[in-house]
Amino acid sequence: EIVMTQSPATLSVSPGERVTLSCRASHSVSTNLAWFQQKPGQAPRLLINGASTRATGIPARFSGSGSGTEFTLTISSLQSEDFAVYYCQQYNNWDMYTFGQGTKLEIK
Amino acid sequence: QVQLVQSGAEVKKPGASVKVSCKASGYTFTNYYIHWVRQAPGQGLEWMGRINPDSGGTNSAQKFQGRVTMTRDTSISTAYMEVTRLRSDDTAVYYCARASSSGWMYWGQGTLVTVSA
Numbered sequence: 566e567i568v569m570t571q572s573p574a575t576l577s578v579s580p581g582e583r584v585t586l587s588c589r590a591s592h593s594v595s596t597n598l599a600w601f602q603q604k605p606g607q608a609p610r611l612l613i614n615g616a617s618t619r620a621t622g623i624p625a626r627f628s629g630s631g632s633g634t635e636f637t638l639t640i641s642s643l644q645s646e647d648f649a650v651y652y653c654q655q656y657n658n659w660d661m662y663t664f665g666q667g668t669k670l671e672i673k
Numbered sequence: 674q675v676q677l678v679q680s681g682a683e684v685k686k687p688g689a690s691v692k693v694s695c696k697a698s699g700y701t702f703t704n705y706y707i708h709w710v711r712q713a714p715g716q717g718l719e720w721m722g723r724i725n726p727d728s729g730g731t732n733s734a735q736k737f738q739g740r741v742t743m744t745r746d747t748s749i750s751t752a753y754m755e756v757t758r759l760r761s762d763d764t765a766v767y768y769c770a771r772a773s774s775s776g777w778m779y780w781g782q783g784t785l786v787t788v789s790a
Contacts, residue, residue, distance in 0.1 A: 566735075599776050601718075608768055608783055609710075609718065614776030621778065652718055660732040662708070662720040 567592050567655050571665035577673040582643050586668045588636040588653035597657035600629055600638045603667075604649045612651075613638065648672055675699040677707075677769050679781035685759050685788050692755040693784045695769030702750035703727040706772040709743065709754045711765040712783075719765075723772070724752055759788045 568591040578584050588598070596616035601609035611620040613629035616636060626641040640647055653665040680694040695707060709721040722733030724743040731743045742755045756763060764787050771779040 601777075603718075608770075608780035609777075610780075611776045611778050618775075620776055654718075654720075661734060662723075664710075664718040664720065667717045 566661055567594060567658055567663050569653055569655055569663050569665035571651075571653055571668045573668060574666070575669045575671060577671050578643055579673045580643050580645055584640050584643055584670065586638045586651055586670075588631075588638070588665050590634045590636075590655055593633045594655040594657035596632045597655060598629075598631070598636050599654045599656065600627075601652045601654065602647075602649045603652065609652065643670070645672075675771065675779045677771060677779055677781040679767075679769060679784045682785040683787070685786065687760055687788055687790055689759050689788075690755060690757040691759060691786050692753055693767050693769075693786070695752045695754070695781050697750045697752070697771070700771075702745075703747055707743075707745070707752040708770045708772055708777065709741075710768045710770060712768070713762070713765040716765075721754070721767075726752060756786075759786075761788050764788045 570589045572587045598616045600613040603609045612623050612627050617629045628639045630637050648670050650667045650669045652667050656662050676698045678696045683691050685691050703726045706723050708723040711719050721737050724731045726745045740757050745752045766783040766785050768783050769781040770777040
């Protein structure tokens, strides 16, 4: 099983700041990595697929990068609606998908 | 527009079974895999398995093998996920999601399953 590790677990930031979230895979997943945003009481929302491709309708302030085992999600200027939990997910192994444990962005 | 609509909340006793449905609309049901993901209260996302609605073929996470069954009814564009021998730690919100080459853009609204004596 590929283990996905996200850091930090919680990040306190102010609106307007730039923030970078990290995700590490225990084995290479190439660029088969997605990022999701989840707000309380809602289903996850796809932000990034293929490590760096923004999903339809996702604002340009969200960007993803990385390959192999190291990945980042960057939000260039935090908006109030961006405070949420973010998950990475690998889909390199097509019969065993795994999520990271999540990073919570909270208002400083 | 693409929609996945799940069945309503369930309360079950330990040892019972639950079957959650996920009705798809707005696209050709057999063209896209359906995945199942669950989220225990206050916890992260956990992948359970997937079904190919065209062939009915399934893959599931090892921890659920033998206890989770995924099926589909193509005549009504609906996928199902049944969990047997329920335990208290199966209490969670269960989601279905449609997979495509562009990612998992479409999700059901979630179904809360509560397991309690």
